[in-house]
Amino acid sequence: MNERSFIAELMTNKQQQILIAAESIIAREGYQGLSMQKLAEEAGVAAGTIYRYYDNKEALTAQLVERIFCQVALVILKDAEKGTVEQRFRRLWWNVVEFDARTTTNQLSYEQALHLPGANSGQHLELLLSTFQPMRQILVDGVEAGMFKDIRVEILVATSIEPAVGLARRRQQGMKFSNNELSTAYDLCWHSILK
């Protein structure tokens, strides 16, 4: 990598730098704590610089929401796209439950991102749907394989995955669960949707 492209990459990264700093602040102090001045400090740039990359605070927030959705989807769906339906479902479920273990205190959770201003706009809901489509696909595949009950996917997701989300939230709030307990929970979820 020559010097020029090195610099270029640094500059491109400035956008990322800002976004990461924003995430960090919100994770630490909530959205109320995010001021452009503080963000500039945390990102190590001047206040005005932020506006070279984002039209305004709203646009920055919007991109942050997108970023987090994608990151969450990546973690949730890790290694859950190949193998048998059972393997994929198991992978997905545990990824969800153990989600918090992978995030540092600098990272926003999916739940937090969902409640940033503007995260409920139609545009974002669409993004959510398409980002998490692979998750739904696992259940669709299970239904088509005659393995899962023949029910609307949303119901299957709510029944089998939502409990994992709830457990993850409880863990994030500090509640502890043994592997044994979590395994039991997994079994309940798994069997509840099996034909």
Place this chain on the structure above:
Amino acid sequence: MNERSFIAELMTNKQQQILIAAESIIAREGYQGLSMQKLAEEAGVAAGTIYRYYDNKEALTAQLVERIFCQVALVILKDAEKGTVEQRFRRLWWNVVEFDARTTTNQLSYEQALHLPGANSGQHLELLLSTFQPMRQILVDGVEAGMFKDIRVEILVATSIEPAVGLARRRQQGMKFSNNELSTAYDLCWHSILK
């Protein structure tokens, strides 16, 4: 009623007035939209008056969160405290799923309240736990009656109630479910925790 208690009641009413106005504004415009000035207007009092009842905005928000938790608990647990375990569980589950249908546009949902600043403080988590204790009690009773699987209550709640919460959230986002579909979901939840 003597003068003192009359005045006391007036004060209490004014406090309620303020809290209701705050809820209304947040439900309508989000927490960002809640300014003390606007709140005073909506509540029909002077700005300074709010500070007779609340030390500051944070204290007001905290009390609002408590209020909403209690209200939600009331709705969720409506008619779910007597009858057989099955009756109580059924009542609870459907109360959750149909929660949104009972709230007006002036009311904050449980989810929204959960994400107000400070709602995740240890103090509030404790309150949550005690407020929703009756819900846990239904499952505890079921376990003790030998009807539900003998598992830690949190797991049972996550498995059987969390799906209802997820469905309610989806409905609030505009997703539609038929009674048939919801009944199916109920059956899955119910059977998944039965011994």
Place this chain on the structure above:
Amino acid sequence: MNERSFIAELMTNKQQQILIAAESIIAREGYQGLSMQKLAEEAGVAAGTIYRYYDNKEALTAQLVERIFCQVALVILKDAEKGTVEQRFRRLWWNVVEFDARTTTNQLSYEQALHLPGANSGQHLELLLSTFQPMRQILVDGVEAGMFKDIRVEILVATSIEPAVGLARRRQQGMKFSNNELSTAYDLCWHSILK
């Protein structure tokens, strides 16, 4: 005057206070020099206080323009509303020429006010027209009395009053004229519109 109304008047005056301070700053440093912070300091109030009286800087400027137009009209038309047409015209003409002598360095001139942002809006042009109507009336009366040439008033104003405005501007820029010279100018103007 009791204490209450004294206070009330002080408060009402705060608006005037702000307007006067704004005029003073603009006269001294130009419109570019008018920042809300500086204005607050000069007016002896807090920055936020200005916004109790004016929605924004634009509204404040607009009212300032109106104020100055009215003030200028008052000075220009002083004692020019009674007497013969000749007396009234003479009064008007000299009021214009000596306008600058009456203004302190804290006051905006008519010319400066005319070039504040927004001063050319249709709304202000209308105000201008009605405010200076009494000036036009003097010429109208002269025409109807058969004393002035029977020409459109605008032409008469331009021919007889505009020179006075020009002389006033020159004096404001530091040029000196003797009474003799000014009297000669007056005669030229006066005779040019006489029948």
Place this chain on the structure above:
Amino acid sequence: MNERSFIAELMTNKQQQILIAAESIIAREGYQGLSMQKLAEEAGVAAGTIYRYYDNKEALTAQLVERIFCQVALVILKDAEKGTVEQRFRRLWWNVVEFDARTTTNQLSYEQALHLPGANSGQHLELLLSTFQPMRQILVDGVEAGMFKDIRVEILVATSIEPAVGLARRRQQGMKFSNNELSTAYDLCWHSILK
């Protein structure tokens, strides 16, 4: 043309380019609308480049004012430098009255330029005086020829030319005058200074 002068000319062109762009922006959006960034864009150069030619915004504005004064003088004095005094005066007067008809929406008027920040500095007033000297000369010549009244030139200018300026301003504000009316005005001005 050697390389040096070629480059010199390029620079000069770029300077002109910047100045023209600045005039265009101010004419369109007012002085408030002139930002160095926007200017760079409109002029087709980089923001930093402007600072090769002008020390700062103030210097640029100053030169713009000068440029416009010269341009205005050019238009005003067009064809007014030869012929009899009467011919020259007539030419001058009509050039002034019809000034607006010759300017495009990209050009600043004399009035606008007069009210740019700094346009009232002593330095500019001197420039004004020397730039418009040929105009004064017409009247001086008329006086020396025994044609005009033997009065200080400033008075003559104020009496005979200022009305034309006033009419031009009214036209720029949208007021309409017939050729007949303007001719009448011309006659008044002309005769008012004739011996």
Place this chain on the structure above:
DNA sequence: GATGAATGAGCCTTCATTCAT
């Protein structure tokens, strides 16, 4: 106890200017 005018710190954003390339 209630009022609401006043406060001023802090917010988001702009923009003249610099400087490494």
Place this chain on the structure above:
DNA sequence: AATGAATGAAGGCTCATTCAT
């Protein structure tokens, strides 16, 4: 000479909070 990303002071404005009445 030219670029344009970066700077950061300053701008207009909001709003939680105070306090004289």
